Structures are given as C-alpha cells and as structure tokens.
Amino acid sequence: MNRKEFIDQLKSSLSRLPQAEINEIIRDQEEYIQDAIQAGRSEENVIASLGDPKTIAASLNATTQIEKAVGATSLKQQAGHTFQAVFAMLALAPFNLIFVLGPFLGFAGLVFGGWVASSSIALSVVAVLIAFLFKFAFASAGIFSFLSMLLFLLGALGAATLALIAMYHISHFFLTSTIRYLRWNLKLAGITKN
Amino acid sequence: MNSQFNKGVIEMCVLALVKQRDYYGYELVESISKRIEISEGTIYPILRRLTQEGYFETYLQESTEGPPRKYYRITTHGKKTAEDSVRDWKNFVTSVDSTIHSQEK
Known part of the structure; x- marks a missing residue:
C-alpha cells in the first residue's frame, strides 16, 4: 500500500x-x-x-461515538451513539466483543419490548378514558358509578405514566452501563503488534 | 514483548512522556516504539482519545522542515491521572517482583 x-x-x-x-x-x-x-x-x-487503516479508523470511530454518547443530552441521542459505538468496537475487536454483542442485543430487545408494552398500555388507557367521557356525555349513569370509573381510569393512567418513567430510567441505565463497559474495553483492547 | 502486556500500559507511557514535556506525534511514537514493539498506528487513536477526554490539549507549531506540527500538552487533569497511574504501575511491578523472588527461594 x-x-x-x-x-x-x-x-x-x-x-x-x-x-x-x-x-x-x-x-x-x-x-x-x-x-x-x-x-x-x-x-x-x-x-x-x-x-491497517481500517483498524485505526475503527478505533477513532469508537472513541468519537463513545464520547458523543457520554455527552448526549437526550435519550434518543445517547441510544444512537451507543449503537454506533458498539458496531465500531465490533469492527475493532471482533473476538473481544462477539460475546458482548449477544447480551447487548438481548437487553436492547428487552428494553425495546418494555417501551412498546408500557406505551401501548398508556395509549389504551387514554383511549378508554376518552371513550368513557364521551359515553357519559350522552348516557345518564349515576354519579357514583361515574366517579368510581373515572377514578379507576385515572389510577390506571397514573400507573402507565409511572411505567413509562421507569422505562426511561431503565434505558438510561442500560445505555450508560454499556458505554462505561465499551470505554473500559477500548482502553485495554486494540493494541497490537504488526 | 507479548501484546497482552501492552494493554493499558501504552496509554500510561503516553501520559508519562507528555507529562515531562510537549511532544508531537512522530517524536512520541519514536520514543515508545524504540523500546516496546507496537504497531505505530495504535498510538494516534490513544492520543486523540486522551485529548478528547481532556488529559491533553493541542497546538500547532510551524516546523522548519515541513508542514506545521501538532503538539500535545498535558492538562492539570492529565497530570494528576499520569501521576496516579505511574504510582499504581510502580506498586504493581514491586509486588510482582517480590512475588517472583519469593517463589525462587
């Protein structure tokens, strides 16, 4: 060359x-x-x-993505840079990281599943609440059954919101731990003889 | 030298050298590869990472021979880290040494 x-x-x-x-x-x-x-x-x-210039590039790419993930201001940004960092590290040290990729994708899948589940629950509660309020406007049910149903739905809405907040923190924790691991790995890996 | 030994140690060497005085890339690689067998390309990503993490700052200086050179200068944060890791390393070497000698008896 x-x-x-x-x-x-x-x-x-x-x-x-x-x-x-x-x-x-x-x-x-x-x-x-x-x-x-x-x-x-x-x-x-x-x-x-x-x-190999590709090895040098992989190391530079991983460093940049890790630093960007550390400095990310939103969860979405952090997730994007973490995924890019994982793949840059994979190009750098395939043997080193192949065992990491499985658990990483597994956890990422779980976290994603958690988001889908909690947001669909939240959406259905909102839908039921809206339907209930509309129905009440047209039918004349007793005030007590109305209030108990309303309280139940508001309670469910609160629970769904808490689940979403929990998902936010779980995701943040997952991404931060991944980045911390990658940073540590990058310091140790990637020094080779010719 | 076995490449397994180099992990992390190269980074400490880079920190320790730049702590003594400002270096430019080629000069730094020369100082390290003179004694430790490494692929020269591995030093630059370390320099760049240490700079991004705030251990070093850089400045360009005209050279008489060619294009301007980028010099690496240690920051206060870097100085502290360099001192800590050199101290840890010395303790480690002392412990390993005394372990080896106790086995020989």
Whole structure:
C-alpha cells in the first residue's frame, strides 16, 4: 500500500464522522508520514508499520461515538451513539466483543419490548378514558358509578405514566452501563503488534 | 514483548512522556516504539482519545522542515491521572517482583 491508498482507505472508513474531524485526522496522519520520511524512512516502511487503516479508523470511530454518547443530552441521542459505538468496537475487536454483542442485543430487545408494552398500555388507557367521557356525555349513569370509573381510569393512567418513567430510567441505565463497559474495553483492547 | 502486556500500559507511557514535556506525534511514537514493539498506528487513536477526554490539549507549531506540527500538552487533569497511574504501575511491578523472588527461594 502506498501513501495515497493508505489515506484514501482511512478517509473512507471514517466517513461517518463529521467532515471537520476527518480533515483533522488526515492532516495529523500526513504530518506523521512526512516526519517519518524526513527521519530517513521509506514511504512503504512507514505505511507498513502504521498498520491497517481500517483498524485505526475503527478505533477513532469508537472513541468519537463513545464520547458523543457520554455527552448526549437526550435519550434518543445517547441510544444512537451507543449503537454506533458498539458496531465500531465490533469492527475493532471482533473476538473481544462477539460475546458482548449477544447480551447487548438481548437487553436492547428487552428494553425495546418494555417501551412498546408500557406505551401501548398508556395509549389504551387514554383511549378508554376518552371513550368513557364521551359515553357519559350522552348516557345518564349515576354519579357514583361515574366517579368510581373515572377514578379507576385515572389510577390506571397514573400507573402507565409511572411505567413509562421507569422505562426511561431503565434505558438510561442500560445505555450508560454499556458505554462505561465499551470505554473500559477500548482502553485495554486494540493494541497490537504488526 | 507479548501484546497482552501492552494493554493499558501504552496509554500510561503516553501520559508519562507528555507529562515531562510537549511532544508531537512522530517524536512520541519514536520514543515508545524504540523500546516496546507496537504497531505505530495504535498510538494516534490513544492520543486523540486522551485529548478528547481532556488529559491533553493541542497546538500547532510551524516546523522548519515541513508542514506545521501538532503538539500535545498535558492538562492539570492529565497530570494528576499520569501521576496516579505511574504510582499504581510502580506498586504493581514491586509486588510482582517480590512475588517472583519469593517463589525462587
């Protein structure tokens, strides 16, 4: 591989990062290669000892996604960056992470299922409540049966809201733990000989 | 050196070197790969991560030979982490050493 091929491969493997970041990384790599050549080494020698550009890119991608997940301001953002970080790490250390992927997807499935269940319960309670209020407007049921039914439905609505809030915290905890694990793993993994 | 040994240790070496003075990329890799056998490409992601995590800050400086060089300078946060991990490492080496020698007797 020559210098141009190395830079091109690196660039294409980084394509998910913001352009400014890609430019900076390429600038740094060019500086490095230039310094090595000035120190009297051949271009092939430097490129060979830099290793696979895809590995370097995977490590950079994982770092960036992890940092973005840590700094995420919404649950949706955090989830997006965590998933991207998991897949970037997978490209970096497949043997290291293959055992992590199963449990991760399993938990992610459970969390997703929890969201579907709690939000459908919340929606049905709201639907029943609306239907009940409409029905009451047209039929003349006793005030006591109306009140008891209304209290029951409001109670159910409260329970469903609590379930949604719990899901929010469970998701947040799950994503934060995953990121913490990935960060730790990244510090230890990815150092290889040629 | 077995690559298993390098895990985490390289990061400490990077921190410890930059704590002594400002380095640019190539110079830093040279200082490490002179003694420890590693793929040169693994250092840059570590430098970038340590910078993103706030251990280092960078600045560009013109060089006489070519394009400007990016220098890495340690922050207060980085300095503290470097001191802690070097101390942990020394304790670890001492314990390993005394364990090995107690087995030899």
